[in-house]
Amino acid sequence: MTPRLTSAAIIAPVLAVLISACSTTRPTAPAAPQKADAAATPELRTVLERYVSAESAQDELDSLATWPTEDGRTWLIATAKSTHRLVVFDADTGERLREVGGEGQRLGEFDRPNGIAVYGDMLFVVERDNHRVQVMSLPDFKPLGSFGDAQLRSPYGLWLTETEPGELEVYVTDSFMYGKKFDEVPPWAELDQRVRRFRVQFDQAGHLRSSYAGSFGDTTPDAALRMVESIAGDPANDRLLIADEDRRHESTLREYSFSGKYTGRSLPQDSFGAEAEGVALWSCADGTGYWIAVDQLAPLTIFHLFDRTTLEPRGSFEGETTAHTDGVALHAASTATFPSGALFAVHDDKSVAAFDLAEVARVLSLSPTCTQ
Template identity: 65%
Template sequence: MTTRLTTVVLAAALLSACATRTPAPADTPAQPAALGVVPATVDETYVSEQSPTDELDSLATWVAEDGRTWLIASAKSSHRLVVFDADSGERLREVGGRGDGPGQFNRPNGVAVHGDHLFVVERDNHRVQVLSLPGFEPVATFGGAELRSPYGIWLHESEPGELDVYVTDSFMYGERFDRVPPLAELDQRVRHYRIAINPDGTVQTRHIGAFGDTSEAAALRVVESIAGDPAHERLLVADESTARHGGASTLVEYTLAGQPTGRRLPTASFRAQAEGVALWSCPDGSGYWVAVDQLSPLTAFHLFDRKTLEPRGSFQGRVTAHTDGVALHAASTPSFPGGALFAVHNDRAVTAFDLRRVAQSLGLAPGCTG
């Protein structure tokens, strides 16, 4: 598939006084990417002010009662959450601090939102904490009895008031915690929980079990990002392993019941680590998977068909590099009438891409962005 190269002109009116876009040099080279395709270029709508001390990782969005959209980021090194205005990139507030008490965090990583509840995975507290929005009041914790080194999270409402929650657990061995466990232990790479949210806002949790292929060819060795698609009974798990771990980084498919399907994206799809993954769902039921190729000096974002997983093109920004987490917000906002893709830039800022520009640059079906 041939991808058109398109440079999108930024509208200065969309830039916030509190968020800046650092222009890239005019001769910035395009990078070869998925399956040899050269990415299109899509300018970021904004790049937030940088904060080198936070080590930002994962992203989630939440819409407040006043209609304002928040972009919530986990900050691993400062052990807190950072809240941005999703339309402008303005930094609004910080929440939490280091500790193991309610409302405190120790190396927070994956984040996810359902309704007015925020789920935060804490690697070094070995738990998932549930907070109530907009005040970030602690509601519940779970996973402490099973999780060893949790990273990513994905959830969906399987029944009214009931959630299925999947958490990746990338525990490692060795003095530097860089040795993959024996194959027999890799059946614990993803933990599955059932969460009931009661009418009074309280939360009840139940551990369903763990899963992961233990074969040499298909084992999940180094896991972090995870996302799902209930319409196609599909989970995609990002395996970040490299040759020294005995694997190759790509996205691996499982069913929602935790069964490996034997399908994975071709390893040639990613030149670096397969990182953040998000589903771009279209109103007609079609859509695209967006997967991060954690490259520097510019991250590549690869799109795959929602149903067939066939490649549908790649793009990069002018600035965004070494991305960990992404969040796709398909709903309209004042700055993004057709939705937005938010990404972490170099662990220290957040960036935003207009989905209409992405669709135009890659020649995608226009019905996906309103």
């Protein structure tokens, strides 16, 4: 089948993915945020969740993507690492609709699914322990094929972009580690394999073809990507933001060009009190916008917003409940409950939470063009 392409307002937000922590210890929030100065670190605000779904502790939810159905609804699709399946929610209500898959190596089965992304009617799922990216059609979740099993060692996150009609470039983070506890960072020379790049095509019959296009990553001690997972891109600014979660060094998001070159820039130092986790781009109608980056804190996650172009801080907020967030998905298109779109976030590996983008914009005094 040929992919059903949605508008840019739908496709761009849902491709930003993002992804879970590699460590098992969850840091707690400091008693009071440390601020270098008022301009560099905006005041932390509160935005209440519109809902938090019922808990399902056994799933260990990780990453999120949205898909607009043909009947006008919106699905929120989550990866469940421990139960090796996908969980589908109603994005407007948080109601759990169905589960897909189960543990195994065949197409249609999963082994530790993590990163997830949507392109048209195609769903891309990273499987850490099957060392591949599996592609399925929506809404039937029919397996179409997989790629990357010859190159990927411990893949986590992905982001993709359309380079030509029917042709995609897919970036996959590969956080293979060494040591008995798999927490030893590889030698510097091997860190140029932290992001793998693939070219993917669909023919008129919907058949999948893929080719490996190499890897990249800085190999210097001060800038290397040590523990990677979340990745998202902005074609308009030739920018990839890649989260380095290793708190033994400095957890932040580093800026790369689409050619795989580290620019020397990262999000402002000391932005993250815990691990830099999920990241999503909120594009506005006038070409401006905001990067939303997760600070995986307890008792409450902090969501930091940075200017799309300059990467300067533009505000931070927390919810009333949402904590230990791994993946996020930004859906800027209108839905029944969220006329201006929504930000969806994983809560404590057990449920999903939703924030109204109109309320985020109001509380943080953001540009009105982002909610029109």
